[in-house]
Amino acid sequence: MQHIGSYSDMMKDELRLKILRTLGQDKESRKRKLKCSFCGKSATEVQHMLSGPSVYICNECVTKCNQILDDQH
Ligand SMILES: [Zn+2]
DSSP states (O other): OHHHHHHHHHHHHHHHHHHHHHHHHHHHHHHHHOBOTTTOOBTTTSSOEEEOSSOEEEHHHHHHHHHHHHHTO
């Protein structure tokens, strides 16, 4: 019985590792897939990525937008 117990503990550890690895990869790939809806840069290319309901905008485009809005005054 003790042997079976330690075996299932090993399985649990392996499963936990697998889950953590999968979650980590998922998070990374999701970040890579994020793209600014305005300039098309990915989240890894810019400092900040702001997300709206279905769009994303990077900090560079926010700066650009602010400049454009300021010019229109
Ligand atoms: Zn952008």
